[in-house]
Amino acid sequence: MSFLALWLGVGVLGGLGALARFAIDSFVSASTGARFPFGTLLVNLSGALVLGVLVGVALHGDAYLLVGTAVIGSYTTFSTWMLESHRLAEDGRRWLLGANIVLSLLLGVGAAELGRLLGGG
């Protein structure tokens, strides 16, 4: 694949990943209410699972760059996770803050490992 086509692909697929995150986060947030950031959690856990599968099936090179790094990398987000955690802390919701950090980390590692196993890695 040519250099230009590859990086155009990274851009377009990254944009689509961001749109998918927006769609799912909006939908989940609208249905679960404003107490806990379930939208970001669901996006991040599902993305970790899928990226684990890609690693499990040993996707590599340009294919991994396009599907893994571009789509799934853009689909999941670290910055929003941290922003929402910070706002929970500011409002004194310590238990929800702790849950948001710990659940994301533990379930995230679990989802990535499960994906890897499902992929046969």
Place this chain on the structure above:
Amino acid sequence: MSSLTGVYHVSPLCSPVSKPVRPSSARLDRQELAAIFAGGCVGAVARAALAQSLVTNADEWPWATFCVNLLGAALLGWLITRLQERLPPSRYSRSFLGTGVCGALTTFSTVMVELVKMLEAAHVGLALGYAAASVAGGFAAIFLTTKLVRRARLTR
């Protein structure tokens, strides 16, 4: 301040309640989607370029992911606090820079896969250190940029 930040609990970038200017909640705003897409392109290319030029193994600190995550968190903290508390609501800069650029520049899934690979290779200390530093660093980045924006407003 809590009443201002209260509406952002769930989804500071996407929740319908955080967008009082939305003309019709039922209609898709194409310009908003275009802004998110364009921002996502920029963020993804920047992150992928850094990841390609700074490849690390399971026994090394993942500098590429670590740097984009902290940088993206700092940018988002600055942006959202500014939009939320200083400027009139501006949906498109939030969509482009926040949901698009910062969302796509930073990544959660890659961190999780890096942690799994570290744990697989029995680098438990490295995995714990990386997870702790990412969370502490990302949180500190939001904390500091939020504070900076609020302080700038007070001195004006």
